[in-house]
Amino acid sequence: MDRLASFDHSGAMATMKPLERRPRRWLTRRGESARETILRAAVACFVEVGYARTTMSEVAKHAGVTRGQVQHHFATTRDLLLAAVRWLHAEIGRELDESLAQAAGRDIVETAVVALWNHAGGPMQTAARELTAAARTDAGLRQVLDESRAGIEGDRNDRLRHLYREVIELDPEGFAMLADYMEVFLHGLSETAFATDDAARKRALLEFFMANIRRFWTDRGKSAALTPKQVGSRAASSRGKPQLQLSSRRRRL
Template sequence: MAEETVHESARPRRRWLTQRGERVRGVILRAAVQCFVEVGYGRTTMSEVAKQAGVTRGQVQHHFATTPDLLAAAVRWLHAEIGRELDAGLAARDGARGSLAETAVSVLWAHASGSLQTAARELTAAARTDPELRRVLDESRAEIEAERNGRLRHLYRELLELDPPGFAMLADYMQVFLHGLAETSFASDDEARKAALLDFFVSNIRRFWTDRGKSPDAVSTGQVRDRAAIPRGG
């Protein structure tokens, strides 16, 4: 059988179609996550996602055969996007301003109270009564935690070397505290009270290292900013 000849003029069109398909897929996944926030996971359907994305239901089905396929892909996309936004936030910070703990907490808090993390919490809440979603999240949890831990090791490797068990516990502590605070609403002076708690939280982080006779100055905010600007493996 003779080899198929691919004309050079056809290759750019194929690349364009592939790139266009990836862009549409991204638009659909972002729309699905937005639906999690606006209407809740339980009411997120292919039709609702198509409407949010500004595409046809057929286009959604072209990329995702079933609603469970779409929702599972949206969960994975959401957590990857959270990581990318975190890196972008750290990379944009002025390394000369604020201590390492202040900078980390400031960026992490902005993301913990943002729309992507709101969507992630919506999923966690919905999974309590949705067995299929709970299965998807359970299957993704190890991958998500490995990605988070890998990012922290990349950004704060010197702190990890100072005290690996302490570093891991502090990472969990920060996640639990910031997400808990994001879900809390005070009856009065909400922003001021949250700001005071964040200051207290930063003081606790500093004390965490001091009590162990360690110094977080092993890494600077500038180093973290520069590392965040370069993808891991780059």
């Protein structure tokens, strides 16, 4: 039987806990630099007061430093914004590695979906969505995001190549499409709030979503010799590595 399709749905959602959310992570980490503290504070401002109200003074207040100390690291608000966007997406990648390293699914589809779903509702992703929404009416922010987008996608693709290289080799184009599909679906579901039975309906949609992914591979007659333990081990090995440099060149899977 196809490894990617061999999943017993009965009782599966009882063992996976995709609706649990992590606590907010805005507190300064021990040993982090003053520059990183400022960037973390900027991202916190995006969520807590909104992009439009994120000024150097507001960031300084959140970081517990003076405005002059912020300007020492970032000469202009735009410099701070661009650095914060890059830091945010690097932090999203690191948190995702942590989620994958800790996830335990019955197969690699469940492992990936559980980790990504728990991650999609976190404060870092909330900050990223706040920026995307604000960019619709702010040309300056839109330019910053456009400048960062190619590098951010390249970083995501590098991470996927590291985690799922056997699956990518089976069907590179199919895997690339599924990666985009998962990102769009899970982020959209995270932003959705149903009037009744919200948790149960989202749980059912996640089951349906995983079934579609397995059906995709089954229809292509593909099978990957890859276990959740291997994915977790590779994700754990990525933690603590230096931040990838964001390139302006778009890369493909």
